[in-house]
Amino acid sequence: MINYIFSPRWFYGIDIVLEIFSIIVVLLLTRYGYKLYGITKDKKHKHFSAFFLMIGIAFLFKIMANFDIYYLEVNSIQIANAVFYFESSHVSEILFYIGFTAFRFLMMLAFFGLLYINWKRKDGFLLSTYFIAVIALFSHSSYYIFHITMFVLLLGLFTSHFKRYIKKIPHDKGMLLTPLSFFMLLLSQAVFTAIALDLMLYVVGEMFQLAGFCILLYEYFMVIRYEK
Amino acid sequence: MKNRRDRIDIIISILEAIEKENGKAKPTHVLYKANLSHKLLKHYTSELKAKGFIAENDDKSISLLENGVMFLSELRKMKRFMEMFNI
Numbered sequence: 001m002i003n004y005i006f007s008p009r010w011f012y013g014i015d016i017v018l019e020i021f022s023i024i025v026v027l028l029l030t031r032y033g034y035k036l037y038g039i040t041k042d043k044k045h046k047h048f049s050a051f052f053l054m055i056g057i058a059f060l061f062k063i064m065a066n067f068d069i070y071y072l073e074v075n076s077i078q079i080a081n082a083v084f085y086f087e088s089s090h091v092s093e094i095l096f097y098i099g100f101t102a103f104r105f106l107m108m109l110a111f112f113g114l115l116y117i118n119w120k121r122k123d124g125f126l127l128s129t130y131f132i133a134v135i136a137l138f139s140h141s142s143y144y145i146f147h148i149t150m151f152v153l154l155l156g157l158f159t160s161h162f163k164r165y166i167k168k169i170p171h172d173k174g175m176l177l178t179p180l181s182f183f184m185l186l187l188s189q190a191v192f193t194a195i196a197l198d199l200m201l202y203v204v205g206e207m208f209q210l211a212g213f214c215i216l217l218y219e220y221f222m223v224i225r226y227e228k
Numbered sequence: 229m230k231n232r233r234d235r236i237d238i239i240i241s242i243l244e245a246i247e248k249e250n251g252k253a254k255p256t257h258v259l260y261k262a263n264l265s266h267k268l269l270k271h272y273t274s275e276l277k278a279k280g281f282i283a284e285n286d287d288k289s290i291s292l293l294e295n296g297v298m299f300l301s302e303l304r305k306m307k308r309f310m311e312m313f314n315i
Contacts, residue, residue, distance in 0.1 A: 033315075036306050040236050048315050118314055164314055178312055219312060226308045227301070 008199045015206050016066055019059045022213045026056040028220050044117050051113035058106035065099025097140065104146045105136035111153040118160045147193040154186035177219040184212030236303060236310070238264065242272055243300040246282065246292040254289050 007015065033049030109132050116125060132149075139146035161179035165171065188208035195201045233241075245261035246253045253261075259269050273290065276282045281296035292300075309315075 032309060036309060036315075039239075039303070039306060040234060042234065044315055045310075048313065161314060172311075174308070175312055178314070223305050223309045223312065226305045 007202045011203055011206075015202075016063050018206055018210050019063050019066075021210070023056045023059045025213045025217045025220070026052045026059075029216065030056065032220065032223070047113060048117055051110040051117070054106050054110035054113070058103045058110065061099045061103040061106065065096050065103065101136050101140060104139055105133055108132045108135060108146070108149055108153065111150065111157065115153055115156045115160070118157060144193045144196075147189045151186060151189040151193065154182050154189060158182040158186055174219075174222060177215055177222070181212045181215035181219065184208050184215060188212065236307060238262070238268070238272060239276070240300065240303050240307060242269070242276065243281070243292060243296055243303070246290055247297070247300060251292040251297075252285070252289055258290060 030049050030053040033045055033052060037043075037045040037049060109129060112128055112132060113125075116128075135145060135149050139149075158179050161175075161182060165175045165179060168175065185208070188205045191201050191205035191208060195205065241262040242258055242264070245258045248261070249257060255269065255273075258264075258273075259266065262269065264272075273282065273284075276296070277284060279295075279299075281293060281299050283291045283293055285291055
């Protein structure tokens, strides 16, 4: 079986470091969301916390799959812009498949969940979970389906938060951070959609993603230091 | 339109009502400032008392304790978090 690696060779491992940074950010938000639930006893705060935890777990699966790829990179060849590698182990093939499928499923479910909370919906979650699972499975052969779905979900989150910012007068600049972070993540997904064209696009996408999580971290620290 | 105040809003309004009176306020003042029914105020104040955030004095007034000041600060942060993430 032949798989594709859309990452420049010099970037191997760096993306794992970036993913670890993202995990730390989402864990901080998970912890704070759960702390909030402890006070409010509101289920949506528990769900908010769970969806951020899900993003963290998704990144762990991605790291697992990436690590597996880099380990097997010895058996690779480069043709034009794409790196092809030949797997010699069925165990690795299974790990790669499980890792990326779980990563995609959990990422889509987490961002859908955040959107679901934002829209204050109370039905249709199970049906949506089914469709997300189907997309995760099918995106293995067409990777861009996952990125397009993520783009749509993030677009929903961005517009929802941005409308809130616009509606609130006088404008609260702090409330612009959430839509801005989702906008950065949205851009990263747009770039990831086109990674087959140029390996460098993977790096650009990762940078946008890093910017998105940096804004979320900044937002977290703004809250921690908030004094009325 | 139904305007439901959540638990965190109610607790903040109770603690702020006491804080604004230099940390010591009469229950009627808190009732009025926090815009609560007598039943709700009793429910929340007994919970806050049990957790050591407020104390009832001999003259029936309510005092905000040091823990309560810290708790109020934490609640304001949480409120900000909820605003920023629309949750």
